[in-house]
Amino acid sequence: MKIKKAVIPVGGLGTRFLPATKAQPKEMLPIVDKPAVQYIVEEAVASGIESIIFITGRNKKSIEDHFDKSVELELLLEEKQKVDILKEVQQISSMSNIHYIRQKEPLGLGHAVLCAEQFIGDEPFAVLLGDDIMISEKPALKQLIDTYHRTQQSVIGVKKVAMEDVSKYGIIDPGSKFGQVHSVKDLVEKPAIANAPSDLAVMGRYILNPSIFSYLKSIELGVGNELQLTDALRLLCQKERLVALDLIGKRYDIGDKVGYLKAMIEVALQREDLNDSLLSYLEKLVETERTQNSVYRSKLNKNKKISSASS
Ligand code: UTP
Numbered sequence: 001m002k003i004k005k006a007v008i009p010v011g012g013l014g015t016r017f018l019p020a021t022k023a024q025p026k027e028m029l030p031i032v033d034k035p036a037v038q039y040i041v042e043e044a045v046a047s048g049i050e051s052i053i054f055i056t057g058r059n060k061k062s063i064e065d066h067f068d069k070s071v072e073l074e075l076l077l078e079e080k081q082k083v084d085i086l087k088e089v090q091q092i093s094s095m096s097n098i099h100y101i102r103q104k105e106p107l108g109l110g111h112a113v114l115c116a117e118q119f120i121g122d123e124p125f126a127v128l129l130g131d132d133i134m135i136s137e138k139p140a141l142k143q144l145i146d147t148y149h150r151t152q153q154s155v156i157g158v159k160k161v162a163m164e165d166v167s168k169y170g171i172i173d174p175g176s177k178f179g180q181v182h183s184v185k186d187l188v189e190k191p192a193i194a195n196a197p198s199d200l201a202v203m204g205r206y207i208l209n210p211s212i213f214s215y216l217k218s219i220e221l222g223v224g225n226e227l228q229l230t231d232a233l234r235l236l237c238q239k240e241r242l243v244a245l246d247l248i249g250k251r252y253d254i255g256d257k258v259g260y261l262k263a264m265i266e267v268a269l270q271r272e273d274l275n276d277s278l279l280s281y282l283e284k285l286v287e288t289e290r291t292q293n294s295v296y297r298s299k300l301n302k303n304k305k306i307s308s309a310s311s
Contacts, residue, residue: 003145003207005119006049006126008040009112011057011103014131016255025060026255027130032268036254037063039135040128041095047141049126051097053119055112064100069093108226113208114216122210124148127229132204133263135270136249140205147181147245148207154236156184157205157247163193168256169201170230172244180246184237189223189230200244202230203251212236 014021020029027037044052054063070089077086101115113127126141134140140157147155158172167190174197175183188197206229215232222228236242252263265282268274 001123003048003124003126003148004050005123006044006052006128006141007055007113007116007120008037008044008052008128008130009055009103009109010037010060010063010130011055011106011112011115012109012131012255013057013106014255017257017260021059023059025063025130027060028062028066029254029260031133031252031254031263032271032274035066036133036263037130038066038092039133040130041067041098043134043139043141044126044128045096046139047126047145049096049141051099053099053101053116054130055103055115056100057103057106067093067095067098106226108221108224108228110216110219110222110227110229110232113229113232114213114227117213120210120213124154124207124209127206127208129204131253131255133252133254134203134205134247134249135252135267136247138248140203140247140249140251143247144205144207144245147243151181151241151243153241153243154209154212154233155181155207156233156242156244157203158182158200158244159203159247159251160199161201163196163199166191166193166196166199166201168253170233171196171198172200172202173197174200174244180248182244182246184233184242184244186237187230187234189228200246202244203247205247209236209240211240215239 010025010027014026017026028035031039041052056063073089074086077089099119101119103112103115128141144155144157161169170187170189171191172182172184173186175185182200186197188195212232215235216227218235219227219231222231233242253259254263268278
């Protein structure tokens, strides 16, 4: 069955990015000149998705405004004959059929996905997390959709992470592997390093069979006192089969400050109009930092020698 619908949950509070997220959604933070969430919608559309539902919450109205038609702005751009930017602005509001449901309380990602049950009905569907940006030649979601068509099983996207980072992610316990596809024996949400079953972390892209809704209804509050999608996926892989695909591409967690900065710099470096000036700025910056650090280190060593000679 064709995967036509996608759920993009954006109802979280974004506490890791406060105070920037006090009055605006983290998903609207720009990566160069496009809000993060537009990259997600473009990935979904490029993967063949026809209808998108955002699960929104408090302070998320600017997401709706962004994907809506802006008549005054378009008129103004037309008057000023800013043709290129006018085309870009018009294209945003005609990208896809976009719908919104409000999650009344941020009770967790599992709860957010459950809010989409009526919209999805009885067909397999995609979930893309609003703060996970994937940059790849073949869209990450398309990689998952192709795997779903081959296996007919629910599929989650994974990538290897450094062992010291496993406690930030959902981690899979992998079984057998065929090519890039692992069977999933179990999952653990944000495990301590000692309890992590692998270094394969779930990357915010899923193709799920609609049976996930019955599992979401039967789980209890989990880590962080929230309804965790990972807990419903655990049930799914006990009762049915769940597979994980090693995603090809770069992933940025823009809900995390360092992840956001990396996304901003690396995406800008890939842009022809920005690469030269940004790269030469970064080269100078790194050079200056290195020089200052070596001056600082030699001062530190000198002070150490003086204090050990006087003691
Ligand atoms: P995160 O845990 O990364 O987002 O959820 P958060 O809760 O907004 O961020 P922090 O940890 O407080 O900084 C992953 C995705 O699930 C959505 C978030 O918007 C994010 O895209 N989410 C999370 C919901 O839609 N509803 C929720 O109740 C929780």
